[in-house]
Amino acid sequence: MMLFGLEWDFPFVLLLLPLALLPWFNNNLDKTVAWTALVPHDPLSRTISMTLKVLASVVIASLLFSVASPAIPERTVERLGEGAEIVLLLDRSRSMDDAFAVTTQAANYSVAGDNSKRRVARTYLTEFVKKRPDDRFGFVFFSTNSINLLPLTYSKEAILATIEANSLGKGLSDTNLADALMNSALMFENQPYRGSRIVLLVSDGGQLMTDEAMELITQRYKEMNLSIYWIYLKARQGMTLEPSENDNILYTDLPERKVHEFFKSIGIPYRAFEAGSLEEFDAAMDEIDQQQYQTLIVEELVPHEPKADWFLWLALLAMLPLASSHLYSYWGVRKAHE
C-alpha cells in the first residue's frame, strides 16, 4: 500500500500510532509524595521530564513506522547508455534445421543436431546479447503469421530464454518474411526515439515479396529510422548476394538476391553478412557489436528499496538519551536507598 510516497508492507501497523501518546498519560514512575506543596518549583526538571516524554513518543512512533516496513517503490530512471534497440528476426523454417557450413553433399541432407543452423544461430546470438548490457531486445515470432512475441525489453533473462526456446524442437513449415519485417517495424511504433534501431535478420534464404508489401516496408522503415542487418547463412558456398562476373546462371534469380536488392533499395542503413562458416558468423556478430555503440537512452528499473532503517535510526537516536537517563535515575535511586 502506498502512503506518503512510500510503499508499506504492513500498513495496518500505522493504526497503532496513537500509542505514541502513552508516555503522556501515565505516572508509573511517579513517587508518592505526602504533600505536593513541599516539592520545589523547578523549571529545569519540568523541561527534562517533558523532553523525556517527547523522546519516548518519538521512540514508539518510529518503531511503529519501521515495523510497518516502508520502502521506496520500484521505479524506472532514465540514464544515457551506449548501444541500440534490436529486434531479432530468426528464421524458423524447416531448412534452418539443416546442418550449417558443411562441405559434403551427404551431410547436407542428414538431420542436423547441435550444428543445425538454428542452434548455431542460438549460440552466437546468446553470446551477442550477453555482451551488450544496455541494449533493448525484441523478438518476432516468424511463422505463417508473424507475431511480436516479445516486445522490446531490457530483461536479458527473458530474451535469452526466448532465443533458447527458438532452438528447441523442429522448424515450421511455412514462414512469411514480408509479414515478419512489417511486424518488426511495429515494435517501434509509439515509442520515443531512444537511439539506434536495428532489425537483425538471421536466415538461410529469401522470399519473394509482393510490390505492395515492399512499398509498405520501405515507407515504414524510412519513417521509423530503422536499420537492417542481415546475417545470411549460405546454403551454397559459391553463391554470393552480390552478382559477380563468373556467376552461375542459376543464382541470378534466387529470392535471396531479390531480397538483398530490395534491402539496398530502401535507402536506410543496411548491411548484409554472408556467413558460410562459423568464423564468418562470429566475425559478423563482432562487427555488429562494434558498430552499434551509439548513445542510447536506457530506462533502468530500480528495485524496491526498503527504508525501515531511517526509522530505526531515529528510534536509536531518541532511545540513547532516554535509556541513559533512566539508567542514571536507577543508579541515583539505588544510591539514595543505600
Place this chain on the structure above:
Amino acid sequence: MSLSYPKRIFLTALVMLISLILIIAALWFPPVDREIEVMDSLFVIDITDSMNVEDARFGSETISRLNWAKEYTRQSILSMPCGSHAGLAIFSEARSLILMTPVEVCANYHDLMQMLSQFHPTMAWARSSEMSKALYTAIRQAKEITPPPTVVFLTDGHEAPPVHETLFPKFTDTPGEVPGVIVGIGGSDLVPIPKTNEFGEIEGYWEINEVMHKDVYASSRGDAAELNENQPRTEHLSSQKKSHMETVAKRVGFDFISSPGSPQNLIKAMREISEMRQQPVKYDLFVWLASIALILMILVFLPYNLFVKRHE
C-alpha cells in the same frame, strides 16, 4: 500498583536497555538465510480453434477457453513464490512449440505477461488439433531444458481429426519421467466451434461436413464393420473431453484437473509431483527485533494505574 518505587525504576531502566539493544540489533543484525521451495514450470497453451468456444466459467463470467487458459496461467504464475521459474509454449497441429524457456517469475513477470497476451489462434501454423501428440512433443522438449520443468498443459482435450482408441499414438518415453498436470478447460455441453480466418477473426462455425468424424487410419483396419456403424457425427462440436484427457494423463504419468476454481489447485498438484528446489533467500529479522522493542516500550508506558486500583 504493587511494585515499589525502586523496583519500578529498576524495571524501567532494564527494559529501556533491552529495547536499546534490540534497536541496535535491528539495524546491524545480518540477514539470515532461509530456504524456500521453488519449482520450474512450463505452461503449454492450446491455441487451436476449439479454444475459441466461449464456455469456460471464470467466477460468474463465461469467457472463451483460450482467455480462460491465459488468465489461469497469469494467476498461477502470480501465485508462485519469487525464485520459481515459468516458461511459455503453445500447441497447435500435432506439436508443442516452446516460445520462452523458464525464467524467474518475479523479475520477468512483465515480459511473461507481454508474451502471454500475444497468444492468439493466428499463431497456429496448421488447422488440426492433435492433443495427445502435442503433449508428447511437449514432454520430449521439456527434457531438453535444464532443469526439466513441470509441464502444465492447458487444453479442452479435443482431438481433430479424431483418434480411434486402438490406434492411439504411442508414448515411447517413460511415463512420469517428466512430471506434469493436464488442466481441462471448457463446459460439458457440445457446442459449435468458431472458425477463424487467416487474420484470426471468427468467421462462422465449423460445419458438420467440414471435419472428419472418424479416424481415417481405422478404416484400413479389419474392424470396418464397427467403424461403419451408424454413430452420431459430433466431431464438429466441442466440449471438455474429460475422460479422454484422463486416459492420456494416465498414459504419460500426468495428473489431470478439470476446470480448477483457483490457481492454488494447480500449485498444490504441482507441488506434489514436482521436484522442488531449495532456494536460499536472505531474510532480515529487523521486523521481529523492532516489534519486540516496541512491545517492551509500550509495556513500560501503559497506564497501569487505570487498571489496578491503588490501595490508599
